[in-house]
Amino acid sequence: MHPVLERKMSDSDWGLLADAVHSNDMVAGYTHDFYKYPARFSPVFANRVIRFFTEPGDLVVDPFMGGATTLVEARVIGRRCIGADINKLSTFLARAKAAIIVRKDLDAVLEWALNLRDRLNLRHPPIRAEDWIKEGYQRNISCRSTWPTRKTLELVLANLHELKNTSQKRFARCALLKTAQWALDCTKVIPSAKVFREKLIENVVKMSKGATEFSRAAKASDKLYDARGGFRIRCLNRSAIGLENEPIFNKTPAPKLILTSPPYPGVHVLYHRWQVKGRKETPAPFWIANSIDGNGEAFYTFGHRKRKTNKQYYEVLLQAYKSLAKIADKNTIMVQMVGFSNPASQLPAYLETMDKAGFKEDKFLSISNMPDGRLWRIVPNRKWYATHKGSIGSSKEVVLFHTLDR
Ligand SMILES: C[S@@+](CC[C@H](N)C(=O)[O-])C[C@H]1O[C@@H](n2cnc3c(N)ncnc32)[C@H](O)[C@@H]1O
Structure with missing residues (x-):
């Protein structure tokens, strides 16, 4: 040995x-x-x-x-x-998962997500992500069962600018990514837009707990x-x-x-x-994470x-x-x-x-x-x-x- x-x-x-x-x-x-x-x-x-x-x-x-x-x-x-x-x-994930995030930023994302709920009604006019669509990042997510999820994602992402800093935006994108993976990836039944919205809030709350636990442990270990x-x-x-x-x-x-x-x-x-x-495969996770795939x-x-x-x-x-x-x-x-x-x-x-x-x-x-x-x-x-x-x-x-x- x-x-x-x-x-x-x-x-x-x-x-x-x-x-x-x-x-x-x-x-x-x-x-x-x-x-x-x-x-x-x-x-x-x-x-x-x-x-x-x-x-x-x-x-x-x-x-x-x-x-x-x-x-x-x-x-x-x-x-x-x-x-x-x-x-x-x-x-993208590594930067979101291994970084310390402060309570104030987590609370800001939750408040933003709660306020956003009413603005995500599918009867609102669409805000199409034209640049991403042109590059094919919305492939296979616009059929009868998936378009409500796609439109909700577009509406949420179009409001991301309301968040104040990179930490908040990254955390919000990550919550959206988790929720969209749950809704679209390998699921038999695609959830309705209403269920998706509720899940997004649930995920923000759950992830905030995990991020707090991580940040506390990381800070404590800084003394080592x-x-x-x-x-x-x-x-x-x-x-x-x-x-x-x-x-x-x-x-x-x-x-x-x-x-x-x-x-x-x-x-x-x-x-x-x-x-x-x-x-059917979709490169949508890259769109949500604001990252380029192309491979x-x-x-x-x-x-x-x-x-x-x-x-x-x-x-x-x-x-x-x-x-x-x-x-x-x-x-x-x-x-x-x-x-x-x-x-x-x-x-x-x-x-x-x-x-x-x-x-x-x-x-x-x-x-x-x-x-x-x-x-x-x-x-x-x-x-x-x-x-x-x-x-x-x-x-x-x-x-x-x-x-x-x-
Ligand atoms: C089995 S996964 C690693 C999973 C990881 N241990 C975890 O806990 O999530 C292998 C990874 O290798 C990456 N990969 C493939 N080719 C690579 C290369 N040439 N250089 C660096 N990473 C590469 C893939 O993108 C993939 O994320």
Whole structure:
């Protein structure tokens, strides 16, 4: 075993980590339920990995941050964290979920949403989002059952200027995003405009509680280390490839932990679209988040899923992990949760790529639950009508531990 890993973990720590991997608890607490990001970590897993492998003030990096689970958990226990993702929706969410927001701003958004209710009547003239429509961001949300939701979204967004600052606007967009995902993504029956309006208020109230809880914990954890002249959280909208060129990595010691979950080979996941009624795809989340998409599924998943081989997947993976090797040092531990549709062929190719990038695997027999000495979990196939939005195809997920091979 690598000496860094040997030093850090007691038997009971390993037990707790294994429990967290199998945890089926709903993703909840703090700002975690602001959005159902596909294939997101369990916060319990992220929290335990960060606690076990780092100390307050240490740097944690998540180069595929997705819904920002790592950033939120790192922030509340006083670790610095840099997250990156190629998806602008992810950066939007990370900025909304991992930032401290004051009570006054949360109250202002609730008051605004309550006052807005009467102005959202569908008999009011429409305020069309022409620029977004031209670019196709309202695709598949204007049929008989979906247009009331679309029109309500347009009316709410047209009144966003009444909010006073970026924090309030971002929080309001996030509440709208959560409500619209609930209404449109993989639902069998699209709710009426009235039900949508009530849900929006309910979400603002719920999210305010989560944001308050997060902000309190984050502020309390500020005392754990001195961040003067440095930073606590950074969100980068960029590819993991070339990450070493970000100036921030010249100004900070190497990360103690890289905790991440890259796109899964051969597993169908839509990070950038909602599936209206479980079928037709819409890029509407980008419109609501005021972010640009403009890319197909392959952009977010290391290549085309439907190709016969995963060659492109491993090429992109290699480039990305070569970059991670450049920001790491001999004390950096990399913990990954990776899913495979066909582990027998995909895992060896995955590990070979890690090896080529300069990482060596460590296995822990004390927590393994398979003859290969690793810790696995089975992810059931969650159909489009299941209550777990952001569903992913059936896969087996494994926890991998690596350190630099030098
Ligand atoms: C499995 S998800 C991460 C989920 C995350 N662990 C969470 O808790 O929400 C993988 C992420 O990788 C991102 N991604 C894909 N290609 C990337 C690249 N080249 N660089 C950075 N991020 C990328 C996707 O946009 C997606 O958000």
